[in-house]
Amino acid sequence: MSEAPNPERAELAQDASNMAVAPVSDDIPEERAAKRLKMDASNESGNVEFAEPQVPGEGLHDAPAKETEARPDNHANNGRDRRNGLAPIKKEFLIDVSGAKNGSDAVDDDAAEGRDANRDGQQRRDDRDSGGRGKKEKKGGQNIERTFGKFEDALPLCNSRAFTDEFSPRECKFGDRCKMCHDVRKYLAEGRREDVETFEGKCPVFEQYGWCPSGWKCRFVKSHMEEVEREDGRKELVLVNKSAEKEAKDGEEKGDENKNDNGLADHDERRAGIVNSVALTDKINLSRKRVDFTKADEYIKWMNKESATNNEFHHRRKEQGDEGIEDLRARFVDPPFMPSEKRRLYFGPETPTLAPLTTQGNLPFRRLCVELGCQLTYSEMAMGMPLLQGSKSDWTLLKAHQSEISPPKITPGKSFVFDEYDHSKDLRFGAQISGNQPWIVTKVADVLNRYCPHLRLIDLNCGCPIDMVFKSGGGSALLESPGKLERMLRGMNVMSGEIPITAKIRTGVKGNRPVATQLLGRLAFGAREHRERLGAPGCAAVTLHGRSREQRYTKKADWGYIGECAALVKSYNEQKDALTDTAAEPDASTLPNSKDGRMYFLGNGDCYSHFDYQEHVSKARVDSVMIGRGALIKPWVFEEIEKGQYLDKSSSERLTYIEKFVRYGLEAWGSDELGIGFTRRFLLEWLSFTHRYVPIGLLEYLPPSLNDRPPAYRGRDELETLMASDNYKDWIKITEMFLGPVHPGFRFQPKHKSNSYEAEG
Secondary structure (H helix, E strand, O other): OOOOOOOOHHHHHHHHHHHHHOOOOOOOHHHHHHOOOOOOOOOOOOOOOOOEEOOOOOOOEEOOOOOOOOOOOOOOOOOOOOOOOEOOEOHHHEOOOOOOOOOOOOOOHHHHOOOOHHHHHHHHHHHHHOOOOOOOOOOOOOOOOOOOEOOOOOOOEOHHHHOOOOOOOOOOOOHHHOOOEOOHHHHHHHHOOOOOOOHHHOOHHHHHHOOOOOHHHEOOHHHHEEEEEOOOOOEEEEEOOOOOHHHHHHHHHHHHHOEOOOOOEOHHHHOOOEEOOOOHHHHHHHHOOOOOOHHHHHHHHHHHHHHHHHHHHHOOOOOOOHHHHHHHHHOOOOOOOOOOOOOOOOOOOOOOEEOOOOOOOOHHHHHHHHHOOOOEEEOOOEEHHHHHOOOHHHHHOOOEEHHHHOOOOOOOOOOOOOOOOOHHHOOOEEEEEEOOOHHHHHHHHHHHHHHOOOOOOEEEEEOOOOHHHHHOOOHHHHHHOHHHHHHHHHHHHHHOOOOOEEEEEEOOOOOOOOOHHHHHHHHHHOOHHHHHHHOOOOEEEEEEEOOOOOOOOOOOOOHHHHHHHHHHHHHHHHHHHHOOOOOOOOOHHHOOOOOOOOOEEEEEOOOOOHHHHHHHHHHHOOOEEEEOHHHHHOOOHHHHHHHOOOOOOOHHHHHHHHHHHHHHHHHHHOOEHHHHHHHHHHHHHHHHHHOOOOOHHHEOOOOOOOOOEOOOEOOOOHHHHHHOOOOHHHHHHHHHHHHOOOOOOEEEOOOOOOOOEEOOO
């Protein structure tokens, strides 16, 4: 849904610039910039450490990246040598920090996330020296101990009063035992903070849709409430609803179908413009094991028996005769049923893809990227078991905006469009899931097919390096369990209905032992012992991230290896053509996309501009490129790819994107205290990446590198300098431009900072 033009945007940008002139922290702009990452002049290798995000399954601020090779540069640089890891900023924008306090502000995300290899190694040595009796240091885990505090009302309003007029409340299930507030006037006067004055005090959700699902809890409630005098002289506070009468009626009917334990409608499921909203009753049925999985259980039982027989066949005794081997072969049986015919997909040069980003790949950010030219999006990685248990937080990840269910872009006459591809039925949004057992992902594919009608594909995460996922046997651990991986894909392919199945992998677990080339053959054809009998597992597309789990982000993505794998996939597609009309031709129902079962191949890693994108498509010969960190730092990279040129976004334009993110966040999470807190939290997470962007106009030569970090510099205006600050207090100041003062209970702990922010209460 398009964003309404804002006539006050220019004035807002000017106000923001004026705010930036004032000291937003304890430092003036030059001193603030001097505190940024500083390059050691004596470091001839140019190795730099910096924080990187998680591209799932990768850990959102994962290990620092180090560039050790010069980046190929097809642009003129006037004879100057490009220093590895250092952004080539024009001299007039540099700040002299020679007199600054010596010290490195280089971030160490592994330590922040409890993955400091040196610390862990020292701990093990200490334990060994003390006979294992030493006190063990408590780890931080995968950011599980990060807290954002509590941002809630001082006097919570009961849901029986939150969405109705003052004199016509719903009945409270708990009656006199309810400890929440039931007086709307008291709540407005004492139980909440004052209305937010940004956006001229008008609720962005109400202005867009004519009604606000946050009701009396909305922090802009004064803009959509009024006091009406009744016939008996009493004055009643009522909520204004300007939406169409039919839409309101439909909303009430939908609300009646989704009652919670208090008999109230689940307003989160009624937000306008949102699809894939799973009914609360369905989540409850999942949590109470009331969902019928008879068909999935039948197939899982067959898979388990097949696996046991296959293991026995491979571990047969050497002296076992041919007769015994034949007996074993006779025990193999065909599956109880075959996959359904799949929806056809298309990946091409005109379909740049947004990677499934944990934490930051939320609905508002994806919506912004789609608006800027992104053709395909993925949900954040959802864990399989919580989905089967009806976890509301995991099912929320699968919600999408209406803009994500529109067809992606194709170029008629230039695109390779195969038989039976219906572009009008294609979508932009796909789901990514993670699991460590075939039965889990098989059932997850079943429920996704039932409850989420707007899914382009279901992607299995086989690359997550997070210890918690890896040690449980999921994520990148699947790279070393090809048999289990194949069973998972077969089970998902059978139970997903018409939704195609894809996979995202890394080069391997160890940096010196890549396994992607071996896996691709299995994903395309299946294991040798299964090909003739079962056919291909049905993987429609594979995305390869050009790093191993061990490397995380410590090296540049290996696009040479990605190119080798792309050539291999192309040869596989040609082999499938050669099998046509032969006895070895696989069953057409097991193949994705078309009659020849073409498997698409995407590359992922270090794409930061249209130059990178076109280079990867033309040289590595991938069908398309998946973009992760590049989109986090500058989401208009998709617009650059579409237009084929660099775009020098001004500070006011970038502020406009932040404003849109806030508006989309309030629509997705609500305009109440809780929704504003969530919007602020995810905006801060995003700002922890956007500050790394170096404007094109400040660079001496191109192309820019994703892994370059700038020396201390000042922007072309005060707002640009503010946006380049790596001081998280300045990020919080930016959020206050749109979301008002921070809640007294709000906390923000940057992933790559040892200190944290606490609002003054």
